[in-house]
Amino acid sequence: VLVPFLALLGLASSKPKTLSELRYAGTIPQTSWETCGAAALATLHRLFGLEATEGEMLEGALQHQQGLDGGLNTLSLVRASGERGLPLRSYRMDLQGLQTYFARGGLPVILHVTRPELHWVVGVVLAEGFLARGLSWVISVSAAVYRSVRRRHPPSPLRAPSGPRPRSP
Numbered sequence: 563v564l565v566p567f568l569a570l571l572g573l574a575s576s577k578p579k580t581l582s583e584l585r586y587a588g589t590i591p592q593t594s595w596e597t598c599g600a601a602a603l604a605t606l607h608r609l610f611g612l613e614a615t616e617g618e619m620l621e622g623a624l625q626h627q628q629g630l631d632g633g634l635n636t637l638s639l640v641r642a643s644g645e646r647g648l649p650l651r652s653y654r655m656d657l658q659g660l661q662t663y664f665a666r667g668g669l670p671v672i673l674h675v676t677r678p679e680l681h682w683v684v685g686v687v688l689a690e691g692f693l694a695r696g697l698s699w700v701i702s703v704s705a706a707v708y709r710s711v712r713r714r715h716p717p718s719p720l721r722a723p724s725g726p727r728p729r730s731p
Contacts, residue, residue, distance in 0.1 A: 589684065590616050599623065599634035599682040602672045603643055606684055609670050610703065612648055622646060633680060639672065639701060648703065655700045660685075663700075672701040 579587075590608060592601035593616060600620035607614035622642030623634045636652045643650045650672075655663070663671075670686045 596630045596633045602682040602684050652701045
C-alpha cells in the first residue's frame with residue numbers, strides 16, 4: 563500500500579530523498595507561521611491541476627478578512643478559491659464523519675486542526691490513529707466541481723499513473 567502511494571508522489575525511486583524532499587513532496591510549503599492556510603489552498607489547487615502559489619492565495623484570502631493576525635479564516639479561504647475557479651464548501655465535521663468521507667473515496671480536503679495548535683493541512687487519506695482529536699473545519703470540493711475542473715485542466719503530476727502497474731522486484 564505504501565509503495566503505490568509513494569509512486570503517486572514521485573518518491574518511489576532508488577535514489578534516497580532528503581527529509582525536506584519527503585516533507586514537501588507534492589505540496590506548496592508555507593513560508594511563515596500564519597500562511598499555512600494559503601499554502602494548503604495552493605496545494606489543493608495544484609492537486610486539481612490548477613497552478614497557484616502561496617502568495618497568490620494569501621493575497622486573495624486577505625481581501626476577505628482584516629489582516630493576517632492569527633492566520634486565515636475559513637470564509638476567506640473559500641472565497642479566495644472560488645475567485646480562482648475552484649469553488650469550495652466548508653463543513654464542521656467530527657472525526658467519524660471524516661473517516662466516512664474518505665472511506666467512500668472522498669477527494670482531498672483542507673482540514674483545520676486545533677491540536678496541538680491551530681493549523682491548516684491538506685488531507686488526502688486518513689490513516690488510522692492519525693487525527694485522533696482537534697478537528698475543527700473541513701473544506702472540500704464537490705464531485706461535480708471536480709469533474710468540471712478536470713475537463714478544463716490537465717491532470718496534476720500527482721495523479722496515479724495510468725497503464726499497467728509496475729512489478730515489484
